[in-house]
Amino acid sequence: MQDENGISFFGALWNGLVWFIQNIAEAFYNFGYAITHPQLWLDWSDKESIMRFVYYGGSVEFFFVVFTLFLVLTAIGLYYRNFMWGIVRGLEGFANTTGRFFAWAGLLMVVQQIIIVFMQRVFARPDMSFGLGIPLQMDISWYAEELKLYNAMVVCLCCTYTFVQGGHVRVDLIYAGISHRAKRVVDMLGAMLFMMPLAVITWMYGWYFMWRHLIVPKPSASDTLDKLVLKSRALRWNIETIGFSPNGFNGYFLFKILLIGFAAMVFLHAIAFLYRSYLEYVEGPESVGKYLDKDSLGEGEEAYEGAH
Missing domain, CATH: 3.30.1580 (Head-to-tail joining protein W, gpW)
Structure with a gap:
């Protein structure tokens, strides 16, 4: 009986590994097909295109396209360190620009x-x-x-902008007392084990939560692509305009869109934070804060910076 359980466990593990590798391989095809056939999911005059967009935005296929792109960029960055620094500067610049505007x-x-x-x-x-x-x-x-x-x-x-600026409140128990390289390891683990999974989970739940307040029939995360395409025959826009009071604010669908934007920005900055932590780990303490665009209160105000 124990042998059978062991065989079934390793069999399931093997099947999972095959499924994982197969999805990574298919990601190249899915990405290429989406790029070369944009009318299938971007032509929103066609109701089926809208449903395809809804399906793929929260699908396993989309996850593996993003994950595979991340693996490819990471592999290139490990070989060309300046390329990885360029990604860090670009993503941190995006976070800073967006945050400074919406602040x-x-x-x-x-x-x-x-x-x-x-x-x-x-x-x-x-x-x-x-x-x-x-x-x-x-x-x-x-x-x-x-x-x-x-x-x-x-x-x-402004969440990722605040992260770049070091403005989030942190409860530091052991981090300050460990070495430079140990800090970078903690940062890399935090990006991979906390920031990225949290962003993915928020996106997966928030994606369909958003679309259920924009269109009918309401899509579900359990719907297959064929089922959603079938639903598209009755599709119509039904944007949520119900407020909490009779004359109150009625644009609460905007909060659902902001939730998706939040998840996307946290995921992108998790990549930037992971890359920066790795580069600072490799290049040593002198690289801490390299290319970091932090706000300044101006000359003579240095003592007050970081006091918030």
């Missing part, structure tokens, strides 16, 4: 809140109107609830 949502949130207080308490108005030519006139409660969208933008789209 202004925090100021916009404060300004809008001040306007809301003035309109309610001073002018006693039930609504507000903004716009040039085509005004956006909504109840004040709509603008008050919209503040949550600005907050979500800061959280989702």
Whole structure:
């Protein structure tokens, strides 16, 4: 009985390994086919194309295309170190640019809140109107609830920017006392075991969660491609416009889109963090912070930097 269990275990392990390698090999074909036939999934005038896009965005095939691309870039980067540094600089630059832009949502949130207080308490108005030519006139409660969208933008789209700048709160028990190379090993393990899996899981759950609030019939993660293509016959856009209050903010589908953007940016920065940690491990302590574009408060303010 024990021998049979051992055989079945190793048989399952072998089948899993074959499946894994087979999917990596097929990723090259799937990527090439998607690039050479964009009309099959990008022509959204065709309902079947929309359903194909929905399916592949959360599919095993898409995961292995991304994973295989990561393996290829890593292999090239291990051979050409400057190439890996270029990826790090590009991904960190993307995180910084995106974060610096959407950080202004925090100021916009404060300004809008001040306007809301003035309109309610001073002018006693039930609504507000903004716009040039085509005004956006909504109840004040709509603008008050919209503040949550600005907050979500800061959280989702400035997360990796804050990581690059070293602004996340960390509970350090042993990290500060270990050697340079040990720190880099911890960073690499953290990127591979925590950041990447978390981003993938968030994407897989968030992808269908987002589309269920954009179209009907509602897609499911368990639906096959053939089933989704069959559903496309009855497909229509049904964007969520239900608020928590009668006159409140009704664009909550935007939060689902931000969740997907958050997952994508965390995954991309996990790659950048993994590559940077490896390069700093190989090149030694003198490479710490190499090419790192950190914000500065200006000359004479160095003592306050990093105090947040």
